[in-house]
Amino acid sequence: MLALHSKRRHTGVRAQDNRTVGQQLGGRVYKCNFIGCEKAFKRSDALLRHRLIHSGDKPFICPFDGCDYRCVERQRLSAHTNRHLDLRPYVCAVAECRKAFRWKSNLKEHQSVHSDARPHPCPHPRCTHRFKTYSSLSKHRITFKCEPIFEWEITDHHFNQIVAKPLK
Numbered sequence: 043m044l045a046l047h048s049k050r051r052h053t054g055v056r057a058q059d060n061r062t063v064g065q066q067l068g069g070r071v072y073k074c075n076f077i078g079c080e081k082a083f084k085r086s087d088a089l090l091r092h093r094l095i096h097s098g099d100k101p102f103i104c105p106f107d108g109c110d111y112r113c114v115e116r117q118r119l120s121a122h123t124n125r126h127l128d129l130r131p132y133v134c135a136v137a138e139c140r141k142a143f144r145w146k147s148n149l150k151e152h153q154s155v156h157s158d159a160r161p162h163p164c165p166h167p168r169c170t171h172r173f174k175t176y177s178s179l180s181k182h183r184i185t186f187k188c189e190p191i192f193e194w195e196i197t198d199h200h201f202n203q204i205v206a207k208p209l210k
Contacts, residue, residue, distance in 0.1 A: 091115060121145075151175050164188050 070082035072089035076096045083089045091114065094101070100112035102119040106126050113119050121144075124131070130142035132149035136156050143149045152175075154161075160172035162179040166188040173179040182188060 151177065 073082040104111040
């Protein structure tokens with residue numbers, strides 16, 4: 043009902059029922075009524091959690107003494123407390139490795155070490171190195187200053203605007 047009320051009263055769109063409203067918003071019936079915010083959600087609890095961003099309220103508080111961390115979502119607090127406890131729940135499945143990570147994305151990047159694929163090429167046109175992980179590529183770029191080479195040309199003489207285009 044709240045979504046239907048919000049839709050009728052605050053957006054100027056009239057609808058017969060929630061199903062019609064949901065179809066208009068791609069199934070996202072619950073729209074944020076904060077001025078300038080266009081977010082809409084499929085579930086009311088997601089909208090309530092989203093509204094905390096606008097209010098500045100951070101109801102989830104770190105339980106560790108001396109830590110003043112506060113956040114909007116329980117999942118973020120859980121990830122934060124894992125840092126205090128040094129929990130690393132994401133473990134590499136390779137038997138000889140068993141390296142553990144705090145974040146799923148770090149485990150995913152690590153797993154490429156166990157394959158021969160090198161999907162990350164150096165952007166410098168004269169460098170042929172390819173890397174298994176993005177972090178290895180980043181270290182290479184810093185160490186060897188391997189940035190793309192740009193060809194500079196003046197495109198607008200009136201404003202002396204300079205635009206960079208990568209060399210091919």
